[in-house]
Amino acid sequence: MESLILLVNTIQRACTTVGDYGGGNNALSSLWEALPSVAVVGGQSSGKSSVLESIVGRDFLPRGSGIVTRRPLVLQLHKTENGTEDYAEFLHLTKKKFTNFSLVRKEIEDETDRITGKNKQISPIPIHLSIYSPNVVNLTLIDLPGLTKVAVEGQPETIVEDIESMVRSYVEKPNCLILAISPANQDIATSDAMKLAKEVDPTGDRTFGVLTKLDLMDKGTNALDVIEGRSYRLQYPWVGIVNRSQADINKNVDMMVARRKEREYFETSPDYGHLATRMGSEYLAKLLSKLLESVIRSRIPSILSLINNNIEELERELDQLGRPVAIDAGAQLYTILGMCRAFEKIFKEHLDGGRPGGARIYGIFDYNLPTAIKKLPFDRHLSLQSVKKIVSESDGYQPHLIAPELGYRRLIEGSLNHFRGPAEASVNAVHFILKELVRKAIAETEELKRFPSLQIELVAAANSSLDKFREESMKSVLRLVDMESSYLTVDFFRKLHIESQNVSLSSPTTDQYGEGQFRKIASNVASYIKMVAETLVNTIPKAVVHCQVRQAKLSLLNYFYAQMSQSQGKRLGQLLDENPALMERRVQCAKRLELYKKARDEIDAAVWVR
Numbered sequence: 001m002e003s004l005i006l007l008v009n010t011i012q013r014a015c016t017t018v019g020d021y022g023g024g025n026n027a028l029s030s031l032w033e034a035l036p037s038v039a040v041v042g043g044q045s046s047g048k049s050s051v052l053e054s055i056v057g058r059d060f061l062p063r064g065s066g067i068v069t070r071r072p073l074v075l076q077l078h079k080t081e082n083g084t085e086d087y088a089e090f091l092h093l094t095k096k097k098f099t100n101f102s103l104v105r106k107e108i109e110d111e112t113d114r115i116t117g118k119n120k121q122i123s124p125i126p127i128h129l130s131i132y133s134p135n136v137v138n139l140t141l142i143d144l145p146g147l148t149k150v151a152v153e154g155q156p157e158t159i160v161e162d163i164e165s166m167v168r169s170y171v172e173k174p175n176c177l178i179l180a181i182s183p184a185n186q187d188i189a190t191s192d193a194m195k196l197a198k199e200v201d202p203t204g205d206r207t208f209g210v211l212t213k214l215d216l217m218d219k220g221t222n223a224l225d226v227i228e229g230r231s232y233r234l235q236y237p238w239v240g241i242v243n244r245s246q247a248d249i250n251k252n253v254d255m256m257v258a259r260r261k262e263r264e265y266f267e268t269s270p271d272y273g274h275l276a277t278r279m280g281s282e283y284l285a286k287l288l289s290k291l292l293e294s295v296i297r298s299r300i301p302s303i304l305s306l307i308n309n310n311i312e313e314l315e316r317e318l319d320q321l322g323r324p325v326a327i328d329a330g331a332q333l334y335t336i337l338g339m340c341r342a343f344e345k346i347f348k349e350h351l352d353g354g355r356p357g358g359a360r361i362y363g364i365f366d367y368n369l370p371t372a373i374k375k376l377p378f379d380r381h382l383s384l385q386s387v388k389k390i391v392s393e394s395d396g397y398q399p400h401l402i403a404p405e406l407g408y409r410r411l412i413e414g415s416l417n418h419f420r421g422p423a424e425a426s427v428n429a430v431h432f433i434l435k436e437l438v439r440k441a442i443a444e445t446e447e448l449k450r451f452p453s454l455q456i457e458l459v460a461a462a463n464s465s466l467d468k469f470r471e472e473s474m475k476s477v478l479r480l481v482d483m484e485s486s487y488l489t490v491d492f493f494r495k496l497h498i499e500s501q502n503v504s505l506s507s508p509t510t511d512q513y514g515e516g517q518f519r520k521i522a523s524n525v526a527s528y529i530k531m532v533a534e535t536l537v538n539t540i541p542k543a544v545v546h547c548q549v550r551q552a553k554l555s556l557l558n559y560f561y562a563q564m565s566q567s568q569g570k571r572l573g574q575l576l577d578e579n580p581a582l583m584e585r586r587v588q589c590a591k592r593l594e595l596y597k598k599a600r601d602e603i604d605a606a607v608w609v610r
């Protein structure tokens, strides 16, 4: 019977330890919010602290003017064997047992200030206090700051609204039972606690109404209309309470005495005598304990499914976040090389067709190069006027006797120079595509996402290799063009010579130096250039692929690997410096995953035992 509340206590403490105290202030889902709890809500001087101390049977809460409770206090009560001594423990001081409860009060004040600072701010980070006593029941209550307080000197103006939103962040949760404390000597309609409860729990399914200060009601009046549910219907019965008056507190009336006085009050009351067995703080505690137990039991299945879903989610995220970076240089080098290989694999897939990219290089050879060559201004270079000019300049004072050999050479060489442009353009176009594929492959390498420095280094190393490959490729393609000038294809001219002889035999009147001859020369050179173009349009791609594409596939990172093998731990560590936010995220995920797994095991064990 008692294990489920203790179980939730354990999980709640674990949640706070990993920074999960609900409120959705964390990008990670909250287990805390799924755990049933009892939030104690009350307005100024409603008697909230007195109710809690009556339930515990100890004087332990800070008192004073203004807003005293500034952090949620998770009060976990553990019933111990009769005759055992009461003691208290704080989650933030696990090694320390408190038997002097005035020191408990002091520690609550000090721990409150430790987080909120002396400027009396509030904080959603709860204080966990466990009290072990034979005079309590197993029950967990969350004491929240009082509503509608007046800020005192030094407290920010917004503190009243801040408190309301903090309290609301607890009571609006469907798993939260609301212990609404209202003083009987005020009109229930003005109760801050009931106003808020009505807003977040309009049907009153999870609101537990408590009326304090019954003894302070005007003589001749009573609170039976409220307590018997006539003026404010709730699913659970109202409970009336008579706490210690301020005079009793000042006289340090013992809590056990106060409880006895409270019992006598109800037993002898003409108004409430018939309800005596269902009135008072002890009855309230037992009722809340049973209620909390049954709510927890009913929520176990949904809590377990939430935990299992979150475990799956967190394991998935941790997979993506990857393992923490190793410390030793060997493991770091291994990690770096693994990521480099992953990057190279993706880069090659872009080239070989697994991913888009290689087709664009083919497009340079199949379309851009031939088109650029076709657009070369050979017509202008081989115009009649240009041919005449070049041939006559080449002949000098002695006109050529048979064929203008020198003129031909100059016309051809002049034309061949035009091929340099498209050749260079092909090399640069492929270089641009390869650099783009490097960027794409880096971005697509999942493992690299964690390491911005390594990404930068890899891009720099790859681009520097591509620059070297481009230089080599540029030399090769320009050599191809220059080779065409260095040695003209003799067969072409032999064939031309034979053809021209046949023509002159058939038409002996051809004028050696007339326009017709120059046109013929222009056409011969154009045919030769066409032949060279057909050669280059095939050989340039071969040189470009050999020097740039193939090298990129085979040795893009060779220089980087050589550098890495010489690097020391410090350098390797720098490359693996993860994005700090991402490292923190991994730590948070790992802590949260451990919490959920522990919680799952605890719940399984508790449910199994039952």
Ligand SMILES: Nc1nc2c(ncn2[C@@H]2O[C@H](COP(=O)(O)OP(=O)(O)OP(=O)(O)O)[C@@H](O)[C@H]2O)c(=O)[nH]1
Residues within 6 Å of the ligand: 042, 043, 044, 045, 046, 047, 048, 049, 050, 051, 063, 064, 068, 146, 212, 213, 214, 215, 216, 241, 242, 243, 244, 245, 246, 247, 249
């Ligand atoms: N006579 C009598 N006095 C009570 C009762 N409950 C609380 N008081 C007194 O009312 C005053 C406020 O009680 P607290 O328990 O401090 O109420 P609180 O809501 O915690 O008030 P804050 O200090 O504003 O948080 C104290 O002087 C108590 O002694 C009660 O049932 N009967």
